[in-house]
Amino acid sequence: MLGQVPKLERFFRIILENYLGSLQRRIILNNVLDAEQRYLDFLKHYPQIADKVPNYLIASYLGITAEFLSRIRKKIEAS
CATH class of the missing domain: 1.10.287 (Helix Hairpins)
Structure with missing residues (x-):
């Protein structure tokens, strides 16, 4: 074809x-990149997805656990 x-x-x-x-x-x-830098890059390239997709799917995409992603998010929010 x-x-x-x-x-x-x-x-x-x-x-x-x-x-x-x-x-x-x-x-x-x-x-x-380390996990935090990968997450920040993800937010930069896909900002609209971060709030709509469950954390465990984002964590899987980044190659980390959901718990570790939660710690990264808390650290970024505290900054």
Whole structure:
């Protein structure tokens, strides 16, 4: 199907390239930044999601436990 419709191939290639770029960024940030910095980066890039999504899902995305995310949030609020 992709061979028959060149525009469809281009569309899926662009989607795949964008996905791979965001995946590489996430892997690099997980290796370079600590949990608090990852959470602050998450808030910077997805501010509207932070209040709508449960903490355990955000914690899972960041690679930490929900309890640790709660401690990070309290520390940030106290600052």
